[in-house]
Amino acid sequence: MPARRSGWSATTSRCSPTPTSSSPRPARTRVRCATSYATLARDAGDDALARRAEAVSARTYELSELLVDVLGVEDVGAYYPHRVTYHPTCHSLRVLRVGDRPLRLLRQVAWMTLLELPEAETCCGFGGTFAVKNAPTSTAMLADKMRHVLGTGAEVATAGDASCLMHIGGGLTRLRAATRTVHLAEILASTQAGGGRAGVR
Amino acid sequence: MTAAFLGIPAPPGAGQLRGDRSFPSAARDALGDSQLRRNLGHATGVIRAKRATAVGELDDWEQLRLAGEAIKRATMARLNDHLVRLEAEVTARGGTVHWARDVNEANAIVTGLVQATGATELVKVKSMATQEIGLNAALADAGITAHETDLAELIIQLGDDVPSHILVPAIHRNRAEIRELFLREMPGVDPSLTAEPRRLAMAARAHLRRTFLRARVAVSGANFGVAETGSLVVVESEGNGRMCLTLPETLITVMGIEKVVPSWRDLEVFLQLLPRSSTGERMNPYTSIWSGVTPGDGPRAFHLVLLDNGRTAALGDAVGRDALHCIRCSACLNVCPVYERTGGHAYGSIYPGPIGAVLSPQLTGIHSGNDDNASLPYASSLCGACYDVCPVRIDIPSLLVRLRTAHVGAARARPLPTAEAVTMAAAAWVMSSPTRFAAAQTVSRLGRLGGRASGRLSSLPPPLSAWTSSRDAPRPPGPPRRRSASGGPAPAAAPRRRRRIRRSRREGPRRGAGPHPGCERQRRRRPRRCGGRTAMSTFPATTTTAAARRPAARRCSICCAAGSSTTGRPLSTRPPATSRPRSAQP
Structure with a gap:
């Protein structure tokens, strides 16, 4: 994915058959990263790859889509006694x-x-x-994002995309900030028995 | 695509579509200007909110966008026919049409026309096309003074500055800066001028009024040219355009060839899309439309200069030509997080922001790997906000990726591969084989030796040092807890587990014999017994509130949920272990 988005599409074509052809057979696949397949399908330059990607994306759901639309669940029974802010x-x-599906789950x-x-x-x-x-520009954007995150007073910033969390989290730990990043799925999977402690830094 | 991207040989250095350094370098300096960042953040925020309100009022906004896109696409497909029609209609109504292949031709035509009138000064309506060709400088070389009459363009001209925004060229200046500039540069200005917007506008008005009444020649751009009647359209807010278009004896209009629309019906769509997208107004205050020359009313001579300057080359690419659909509303600039922080000057071209990043390189062509405009397609995080607001639905993120691909293709042809090429080739080699990928993951665990204390890596070698200069990097993960589904070798502990699973399929899970083997994976990921206390166990939910349901939850959805009848009995005999030691989280 990063290669394709950076212009190395021929490179990506070589890599892509691995994830797409050996993708899980079940009718429903849960993909935690919001990025991969939709973007692949949209950007795919060569037709064969595009068709394969579309075939996979037809039976692929983003986590919150799977929960809310396919399974019809908004309350997954999670327990998370923390102050959380969500970055879409x-x-x-x-x-x-x-x-707003992730927010409906989080509420x-x-x-x-x-x-x-x-x-x-x-x-x-990111x-x-x-x-x-463009590291300086990227950092300037991150600085504003972190300012807003810290301004909420949240202990935890969450999102449905691991790469954004890596970016925001990397900035927050560098500042030794009191906010940590936790993936949406970790929050939804955390329980009272587990102490609601998912994603302790 | 590559041919179009590499472009026609435009006159080097001509035009205002290329800066003198790359985007990252210019952006680094711009980011250090806190006044600029404050001005831009405030101004783009205000326009964003206004646009959102204006667009939200229309129920059929999406249909309008689709119509705008369809009209532009159809027009581009037969651009030659429409241009010839436009020329014929303008000529039939007493105007003269000139064709300019590039910057030099356009400037020569306009300068010649002005010299033919004997005028040594002229008034100008705000126009991107004349900014693109650097007309003011060319006229100055010929001894002709051009007076910008748009307030923002006047500010730019007085400050000997360059526009940093398509619609609001002086967006990088605030009121206090403008007041200082007027006091310094505007002849005859009231020295007690305050920074109140009304007072500033009045000062500019008094200054411009004298010029309007004196000038015999005007130069304008055009927002649209209607082919069926040879009519030119200028959309503006201040009324200075109306003055320029009606008072002088000679009117010269410079229009990019992509601005033509076939008919008045098409214009209707764009006159709804443009004001709401650009200034967030339902309708702009002044829309001036003229067709050739009308005896006894307005200019006595009208010249239309049709400017190519790389547009034909861009049109040659079936996908890249989408950038020519742009109606210069600048909505994409106002929502772009990159533009908001770096400002327009960092882009080098007079077309900044997301649309500039796709339009400028296509118009100029990229002449070498080190071309400054080659850095523009990379000046985006591809967040997609520009595509969402574009009134003619230009898929800017996809175009950016396409231009990157073309640039990479050109870079591949070099004898010495770049560091990035080597990295990408290595990544492709590793990721095209599951075995190599697994091996690479193992090797990456060496990275865990660093950053052990903090759990984060705070410094990495170049080029990743650009990341760690301001952000920590995550430590590579330890050994996987289970094999991935994507083709790794079979799990080592398989035989025993397989036997247990086979037996449980036959007999169902044994009471008191630990968790259901089918739950093995679940359990191994989170080392707790499911026993009805995991989140998964409560799902699908049957009761309404979380509090009411939680104590009753006793079933594991993996093995015991209703529906998975093959794998049997509930596993609820085990007493809830409240004091079970909590294991460390990953």
Whole structure:
């Protein structure tokens, strides 16, 4: 994925058959990363790869889509006694169009305080190789995102995309900030028996 | 694509579509200007909110966007026919049409026309096309003074500055800066001028009024050219355009060839899309439309200069030509997180922001791997906000990726591969084989030796040092707890587990014999017995509130949930172990 988005599409074509052809056979696949298949299907330059990617993406759901749309569940019985803010990542929002499904799931989590993130829909500045090739600009975007995250007073920032979390989390730990990043799936899977401690840094 | 991307040989250095350094370098300096960042953050935020309100009022906004896209696509497919029609209609109504292949030709035509009138000064309506060809400088070389009459363009001209935004060229300046500039540069300005917007506008108005009444020649751009009647359209807010288009004796309009629309019906769509997208207004205050020359009313001579300057080359690419659909509303600039932080000057071209990053390289062509405009397609995190707001649905992120691909293709042809090429080739080699991928994962665990204390890596070698200069990197993961489904070798502990699973399929799970073997995977990932206390166990939910349901949850959804009848009996005999030691989380 990063290779394709950086212009190395021939490189990606060589790699892609591995994930797409050997992808799990069941009719429903749960994909935690919001990025992969939809973007692949959209960007795929060569037709054969595009067809395969589309075949896979037809039976692929983003986690919150799977839970809310396919399984019809909003309350997954999770327990997470923390103050949490949610960053709707660019690919969740504008490629996969998951809308407010993650928020609907999060609102049902027991003992959790969900805090609204200002300017939530602005990119955190990750953008794959953009973070390295335009590191200063990427950092400026990250700084504003972190300012908003820290301003909410949340202990935990969550999102449905591991790469955004790596970026925001990397910035927060560098600042020794009191906010950590936890994947949406970890929050939804955390329980009272587990102590609601998913993702302790 | 590559041919179009490499472009026609435009005159080197001509035009205002290329800066003198790459985007990352210019952006680094711009980011250090806290005044600029404050001005831009405030201004783009205000316009964003206005646009969102104006667009939200229309129920059929998406249909309008689709119509705009369809009209532009159909027009581009037969652009030659529409241009010839436009020329014929303008000529039939007393105008003169000139064709300019590039910057030099366009400037020569306009300069010649002005010199023919004997005028030594002229007034200008805000126009991107004349900014693109650097007309003011060319006229100055010929001894002709051009007066910008748009307030923002006037600010730019007085400050000897360059526009940093398509619609609001002086967006990088705030009121205090403008007041200082007026006091310094505007002849005859009231020295008690304050930074109140109204007072600033009045000062500019007094200054411009004298010029309007004096000027005999005007130069304008055009937002649209309607082919069926040879009509030109200028959409503006301040009324300066109306003055320029009606008062002088001679009117010269420079229009990019992509601005033509076939008919008035098509114009209707764009006159709804443009004001709401650009200034967030339902309708802009002034829309001026003229067709050739009308005796006794307005200019007595009208010249239309049709500018190519790389547009034909861009049109040659079936996908890249989408960038020519742009109606210069600048909505993409206002939502772009990169633009908001770096400002327009970092892009080098007078077309900044997301659309500039796809348009400028296509218009100029990329002449070498080190071409400054080659860095523009990379000046985006591909967040997609630009595509969502574009009134003609230009898929800017996809175009950016396409331009990157073309640039990489050109770089591959070099005798010495770049560091990035080597990295990508290595990654492809590793990732195209499951065995090699697994081996690489094992090797990457060496990275765990670093950053052991903090659990994060705070410094990495180049080029990843660009990441760790401001962010920690995650430590590579330890050995996997289970094999991935994507083709790794069979799990080592398989025989015993297989026997247990086979037996349980036959007999169902044994009471008191530990968790159901089918739950093995679940258990290994999170070393706890499911026993009804995991989140999965409560799902699918049957009761309504979380609090009411939790104590009753006693079934494991993996092995025991209703529906998976093959694997049998509930595993609920084990007493809930409240004091079970909590194991460390990954």
